[in-house]
Amino acid sequence: MATSSPTTDLPIGMLDTVTAAADWVIVLPVALALMGSAGLLMFRRSNGTPLIGALIVVCGIIACEVALLLQVLANGPVSMTMGKWLPPFGISLTADAFGATFALAAAIVTLIVLLYAELDRAEADGRDAFHSMVLLLLAGVTGAFLTGDLFNLYVWFEVMLIASFGLIVQGNRPMQLDGAIKYGFLNFLATTFFLLALGLLYGLLGTLNMSDIMRVAPAANPAAMAGVAALLMLAFGMKAAAFPVNAWLPASYHTPTAAVSALFAGLLTKVGAYAMLRALVAVLPASRELLEPALGLLAIATLVIAPLGAIAETNLRRAIGFVVIGGIGAVMAGLAIPSLNGIAGSGLYIFHAILTMTALYMVAGLVEKRTGAADTRQMGGLYAASAPISILFLVLVLAAAGVPPFLGFWPKLLLLEAGLAEGVTGAAPTWLGTAMVFALMINAVLTLIAGSRLWAHVFWRSGPEGEGAEHASTSLVALDGRGRLAFGATAVLVVGIVTIGLWPGPLMDGIRAGAADIADPARYVAATGLAGDAQ
Structure with missing residues (x-):
């Protein structure tokens, strides 16, 4: 954190602060994204400039976040407070291994999606502020991962909402407007619950700084604090699309372009899941x-019901939306069993989902581009016509289901270990750990069935459903230069997912370090300079 030298003529809570140059790395990703968004908005009428500018800004953000992650892994959590008001009065950004890792993953997928987005963009689209909105969305996501204050988490949620509204309606098709209404209504409702919880929390504790809440919450009324926690669980559960408040996701994520769907699936629900993990387990x-019993039941229901929706769905992107929802159940399983393995499993699943769900929607966009259809009943014949795309899709289905040795296997392994330990030696009722283990395995099987069904209909079947299903499709469209760029960007992301799955050691070490700081946030509190022990 920043070093300080006190003066005698400043009010209580203020200090003259000298910030080391290395500490600025925590605020630079947010600042670059915000300034880049404003700058690209001014240059949106210049052909080619927004894309190049956005790529340069995101590369700068990635460089800053790599430096931040290395600093956190070497020295522990890092904190910086804006202005001369020190915590808990000032606005704090605080990064631990979880926050820094997720922020880096979000920036990497944003860079790839910026290249992929050229698939659906024409020359006339240069004035729609798409790239500016993407950077604004990244600013909100990064701020949410790095904030050390619950009220500022609310602010970053609002930034994400503004950007996501701008992205979801681009194209002005009736279907997009319908999706925006469904997406907006339930997300505004979630934000209202979040704001209500913040008001009650501030009334009870007099602070919204996360580290300060950890210090003073044990002395507050347990029943009142449980009510606040329940409101936070509801708000973040809606943001993450957990059962039963998940209907908005499959109703809206398939309506914008595939690039926007990929960004939403990779970033937005994962911020909600991370906020739930941070607020309920650490704070x-x-x-x-x-x-815990309610969390366990909701996790089990989300794990089992979501892939059943994917099996029943015929629209490709809507089906993938149910796969995204099923993954939120895996994150909640770690919250219900908050051992070190459980927390690490939740964190690793968030990282895996940021990459894998983004890539799944990207492949879906390529499929829609080649077939000219969104419904799997009107697809077919892609295996013979485009084997590489079929391989990418199959690899991602296996990763989403948690089949070894793909990336999705490792978080589910940690969660299974946590569930088995809970069932044997846990202080909570033994049914929870056992039920969670069965739910995770059922989710894996159902996700594999849903993904295999989609793959068979889209790729293995010769043509569209009906009398011509056994005849090769003659309506497939070849990818042009933009399409080949989109395919290359998708392939790079999938190769990265496979590589991490085959060599998970460094990632597992970082995630375990982050899980230790969530389970015992003493270092997180110490980074802010607040006295007292976290409970």
């Missing part, structure tokens, strides 16, 4: 214990 652990 309000005592209240989480009271909510």
Whole structure:
């Protein structure tokens, strides 16, 4: 954190602060994204400039976040407070291994999606502020991962909402407007619950700084704190699209372009899942214990019901939306069993989902481009016509289901280990760990069935459903130069997913370090300079 030298003529809570140059790396990703978004908005009428500018800005953000992650892994959590007001009065950005890793993953997929987005963009689209909105969305996501204050988490949620509205309606098709209404209504409702919880929390504790809440929450009324935690669980559950407040996701994520769907699937729900993990496990652990049975039941329901929706769905991107929802159940499983393995499994699943769900929607966009259809009943014949795309899709289905040795296997392995340990030696009722293990395995099987069904209909079947299903499709469209660029960007992301799955050691070490700071946030509190022990 920043070093300080006190003066005698400043009010209580203020200090003259000298910030080391290395500490600025925590604020630069957010600042670059915000300034880049404003700058690209001014240059949106210049052909080619927005894309090049956005790529340069995101590369700068990635460089800063790599430096931040290395600093956190070497020295522990890092904190910086804006202005001369020190915590808990000032606005703090605080990064631990989880926050820094997720922010880096978000920036990497944003860079890839910027290249992929050229698939659906024409020369006339240069004035739609798409690249500016993408950077604004990245600013909100990065701020949410790095904030150390719950009210500022609310602010970053609002930034994400503004950017996502701008992205989801681009194209002005009736279907997009319908999706925006469904997406907006439930997300505004979630934001209202979040704001209500913040008001109650501030009234009870007099602070919204996460580190300060960890210090003072144990002395507050347990029943009142449990009510606040329940409101936060509801708000973040809606943001993450957990069952039963998940209907908005499959109703809206398939309506914009495939690039926007990929960004939404990779970033937005993962911020909600991360916020739930941070708020319930690290900030309000005592209240989480009271909510553990409800968390467990919701996790089990999300794990089992979501892939059933994917099996029943015929629209390709809507089906993938249900796969995204099923993954949120895996994250919640780690919250319900907050051992070190459980927390690490949740964190690793968030990282895996940022990459894998983004890539799944990207492949879906390529399929739609080649077939000219969104419904799997009107697709077919792509295996013979485009084997590389079929391989990418199959690899991602296996990763999403958690088949070894792909990336999705490792978080589910950690969660299974946590569930088995809970069933044997845990202090909570033994049914929870056992039920969670069965739910995770059922989710893997159902996800594999849903993905295999999609793959067979889209790629293995010769042509569209009907009398001509056994005859090769003659309506497939070849990819042009933009399409080949989109395919290359998708392939790079999938290769990265496979590589990490085959060599997970460094990532597992970082995730375990982050899980340790969530389970015992003493270092996180110390980074802000607040006195007292975290509970």
